[in-house]
Amino acid sequence: xxxxxxxxxxxxxxxxxxxxxxxxxxxxxxxxxxxxxxxxxxxxxxxxxxxxxxxxxxxxxxxxxxxxxxxxxxxxxxx
Amino acid sequence: xxxxxxxxxxxxxxxxxxxxxxxxxxxxxxxxxxxxxxxxxxxxxxxxxxxxxxxxxxxxxxxxxxxxxxxxxxxxxxxxxxxxxxxxxxxxxxxxxxxxxxxxxxxxxxxxxxxxxxxxxxxxxxxxxxxxxxxxxxxxxxxxxxxxxxxxxxxxxxxxxxxxxxxxxxxxxxxxxxxxxxxxxxxxxxxxxxxxxxxxxxxxxxxxxxxxxxxxxxxxxxxxxxxxxxxxxxxxxxxxxxxxxxxxxxxxxxxxxxxxxxxxxxxxxxxxxxxxxxxxxxxxxxxxxxxxxxxxxxxxxxxxxxxxxxxxxxxxxxxxxxxxxxxxxxxxxxxxxxxxxxxxxxxxxxxxxxxxxxxxxxxxxxxxxxxxxxxxxxxxxxxxxxxxxxxxxxxxxxxxxxxxxxxxx
Numbered sequence: 364x365x366x367x368x369x370x371x372x373x374x375x376x377x378x379x380x381x382x383x384x385x386x387x388x389x390x391x392x393x394x395x396x397x398x399x400x401x402x403x404x405x406x407x408x409x410x411x412x413x414x415x416x417x418x419x420x421x422x423x424x425x426x427x428x429x430x431x432x433x434x435x436x437x438x439x440x441x442x
Numbered sequence: 443x444x445x446x447x448x449x450x451x452x453x454x455x456x457x458x459x460x461x462x463x464x465x466x467x468x469x470x471x472x473x474x475x476x477x478x479x480x481x482x483x484x485x486x487x488x489x490x491x492x493x494x495x496x497x498x499x500x501x502x503x504x505x506x507x508x509x510x511x512x513x514x515x516x517x518x519x520x521x522x523x524x525x526x527x528x529x530x531x532x533x534x535x536x537x538x539x540x541x542x543x544x545x546x547x548x549x550x551x552x553x554x555x556x557x558x559x560x561x562x563x564x565x566x567x568x569x570x571x572x573x574x575x576x577x578x579x580x581x582x583x584x585x586x587x588x589x590x591x592x593x594x595x596x597x598x599x600x601x602x603x604x605x606x607x608x609x610x611x612x613x614x615x616x617x618x619x620x621x622x623x624x625x626x627x628x629x630x631x632x633x634x635x636x637x638x639x640x641x642x643x644x645x646x647x648x649x650x651x652x653x654x655x656x657x658x659x660x661x662x663x664x665x666x667x668x669x670x671x672x673x674x675x676x677x678x679x680x681x682x683x684x685x686x687x688x689x690x691x692x693x694x695x696x697x698x699x700x701x702x703x704x705x706x707x708x709x710x711x712x713x714x715x716x717x718x719x720x721x722x723x724x725x726x727x728x729x730x731x732x733x734x735x736x737x738x739x740x741x742x743x744x745x746x747x748x749x750x751x752x753x754x755x756x757x758x759x760x761x762x763x764x765x766x767x768x769x770x771x772x773x774x775x776x777x778x779x780x781x782x783x784x785x786x787x788x789x790x791x792x793x794x795x796x797x798x799x800x801x802x803x804x805x806x807x808x809x810x811x812x813x814x815x816x817x818x819x820x821x822x823x824x825x826x827x828x829x830x831x832x833x834x835x836x837x838x839x840x841x842x843x844x845x846x847x848x849x850x851x
Contacts, residue, residue, distance in 0.1 A: 381497065382496065382497040399498075401498060402563075403501070403502070403563035403564075404498075404563075406559075406562060406563040407501075407562055407563055409559065410559065410560055410562050413559070413560070419557075419559065
């Protein structure tokens with residue numbers, strides 16, 4: 364899977380499932396501050412990653428990520 | 443007050459339905475396909491919450507919390523309690539609620555994939571009985587008391603009574619009370635299993651026949667009802683419009699061994715206690731909203747209790763005295779079906795609408811009254827008359843009873 368494909372799938376999840384503002388989606392956007400990610404959203408994101416990319420994020424891993432780019436990179440490293 | 447029910451999703455529509463004796467019951471063939479013997483259910487639409495609430499809130503809401511939100515919005519708006527007011531003051535929250543089926547939505551994931559992480563974040567918050575109060579408390583930023591009362595079909599009647607007691611004792615000055623109930627057919631299956639539901643699938647709107655000899659069980663319904671209870675002086679000082687006063691709460695447990703058996707004695711004791719609490723005599727009551735669910739045993743026991751309280755035999759003549767002082771009685775469940783844990787609160791709303799608009803809603807589908815109710819003044823048609831005091835009776839499986847008395851202000 365290319366970085367571009369990862370980015371597209373993550374962005375679609377962010378806007379369609381978590382209903383984050385499409386205009387706020389950008390690599391440098393901070394998950395909590397700019398997108399409003401809650402701890403429950405982080406759990407939902409873990410499930411999305413397992414179902415879409417085939418690996419289970421480690422416990423609490425999503426909460427340590429700061430930006431959307433960090434999330435793209437985390438997925439790319441573990442896929 | 444606010445309401446989301448099968449006879450309307452706003453107070454005016456519900457008032458008109460009550461006046462016109464309009465049933466909200468339909469036949470849903472998917473219930474038969476699922477395996478129920480009764481395909482009857484209240485026609486309650488699922489609200490679209492997207493225009494009102496961001497996903498953050500919607501994601502954790504159970505079906506009944508959705509209904510409760512719509513009813514609560516109406517109640518707060520009518521009471522003039524703004525979002526700003528709710529954030530800055532201590533407003534409590536007590537809802538009657540019981541069975542919640544949502545945990546069943548998630549169990550196939552465990553059985554098939556054996557990974558609890560895949561349940562996601564909403565299973566916990568959707569699946570608990572108190573999902574309604576968890577969600578409403580969060581959405582409306584409420585800071586006062588916050589819990590659900592689980593007492594089967596008397597749940598939300600007890601909720602209203604408990605809230606009134608807390609206000610009387612000065613522990614809270616404003617509480618949103620209510621009741622909510624899912625229409626999930628998996629919940630109805632359990633009632634169908636004990637043969638409690640009507641099988642009159644061909645005549646949905648005629649199936650609820652409280653106090654009639656041909657009744658054969660209840661029709662499950664649901665939705666939500668909400669009322670803002672407020673300490674009188676506090677409401678006056680705020681300039682609020684006051685629609686009614688809760689003047690009496692009575693409760694009892696049957697004290698019998700059979701878990702599903704209703705009890706005339708238990709219901710009588712709860713109603714008598716509510717009257718005593720209000721300082722009223724039976725002759726002071728203008729209207730009784732009966733619990734009457736159209737079940738074989740329930741209506742008989744309630745009719746006996748109502749007769750003992752409101753139409754006792756005249757000691758001099760030996761005959762019963764259905765006199766001018768006997769209150770009008772009807773079961774609004776004849777139109778709404780049985781709203782279960784929502785019923786105490788919804789019937790408080792229905793009763794107060796009748797008081798406000800000076801009418802008694804009819805007990806529809808009553809042709810041949812059961813012997814036990816023959817001395818009662820049951821309203822078969824809409825009666826236009828001033829109503830100043832109401833007793834609303836509720837009863838639940840397991841022997842729990844609750845009665846409320848309301849007075850017009």
